[in-house]
Amino acid sequence: MSREWIVNAALIAGLIAVPLWAHLSGEPFTITLATRAVIFALAAVGLNLALGLGGMVSFGHAVFFGLGGYSMGILAHHAQNFLPLYDGLFLIEGTKSMPVIWLVAILVSALAALLIGLLSLRTSGVYFIMITLAFGQMFYYFAISWRAYGGEDGLSIWVRNGFPGLNTLDPIQFYCLCFALLCAALWLSARIARSPFGLVLNAARQVPARVETVGLDGQRAKLVAFVISGAITGLAGALFADLNRFVSPTMFSWHMSGEIMIFIILGGVARLFGPVAGAVLFVAMEHVLGDLWDHWHILLGGLLLVIVLFGRGGVIGLLAGKAQSHD
């Protein structure tokens, strides 16, 4: 049993124990905080596939987070106002069903990731960062000008959407749902990393030109990874909007892209549980330090600086040591 395995197990145990304790002691706010951390972790697990495994430094993952959020917002908005989404050749109505909303969020985000990936993966390095950032800003300003869905003010949803057999208004039940999705995403991420596809992606990140000379289409592998990555982050966006019962253009902003990246850097790039550790640490700092000092981001910046300079494995690297090979 490796040290990393123990650290990962401890993180999972903490994500089970703390909300359970909060539920038993009547602390719903702590559960909401944990839900926020889990949703952020899910978004970062998505980005970690592109960034950690594929080496694609996407500074535009807020696009998928926002698209997931707006998928939820638009569908729920139409459902709560009894307005059809489309009433032409056929009828499309809104919905308050979480599984349907998740499916739409995943499909919309995956499609956007496919289109953005097709264009942006023609570039690399700083150009890739800039082009993904540009896409993020395009969506951000589009959302601001989209008055039908609240424009700059965003869109409020009165009641949280439903999931068959669960009362999603109960914080612990909604938390369990988000936690289950995070576990599923982590499982998928681990499977991908160990699969032949994951090896191709890993090889394409290390020596892009050489992977082609052994008959592998590194670009296609990167595109597929980017699409899966976008879909997972989109799902997180739908959950985040449901948590807040509110969606706004800030979900598309570059700050959001930066925050998702910060979760990964804090936790450990390319480490399976790096995004989880990073998101938990971020939300804890936001809550604890944010209460003490309005300018807590300065401390976050300092911590990031220390990690980038002295501990590139992030929190997981600090606790579990260097990454093991894939054997």
Add this chain to the structure above:
Amino acid sequence: MSLLTLEQVTARYGAAQALFGVDLSLDEGEVLALMGRNGMGKSTTVKTICRMLPAEGRLVFDGHDLARLSSHQAARLGIGLVPEGRRCFRDLTVAENLIVAARPGHWDMARIGALFPRLAERQGQRAATLSGGEQQMLAIGRALMTNPRLLILDEATEGLAPLIRAEIWAVIARLKAETGLAILVIDKSLRELRQVADRAAILARGQVVWTGAMDALDHETSLRHVGV
């Protein structure tokens, strides 16, 4: 019919032209030594064959027009490259480096293990932790795992200890004798090249200036064009 044919192939790096009409051919099962001083276009020729560099002229491999193909498509046709500088996937283990390149055919993990027992012993070890010689063996093993019909070795023994070099040359000789693989080899060790190569082609200033049987490569010619 030749397995590989290059006719009047030209290539450039931006404004600088590197190949000025290279003519070359290689038959099935033949070992061709591509020779020449530094900067004469040997590695550039390899890059054009592997489609890592755009080129003009006629490039045909097994009846397929290489000019229409991307690098990975050329590799899938059966062109295996052992690149200069090894370039293993450093974060992958030895086994993963081989598995990632695997295509159906004669060469599999067991056969690579038999060819390079050192690799078989270090399957779970990360490529970055291997010695230079072992990384070179891994690069050759990885190229063989693609089950190529043409193996290109670009300076495969450069910078290696004499014993390791001897081991690599022995493997090349064994590949020639046992598999009938066509091999294009670039190296500066004329003595070893004489032992494995059937023919030689000498490049000077981006053109093939001499080609013929290895036995016909006399001292004067090699000294003038290769400087060995």
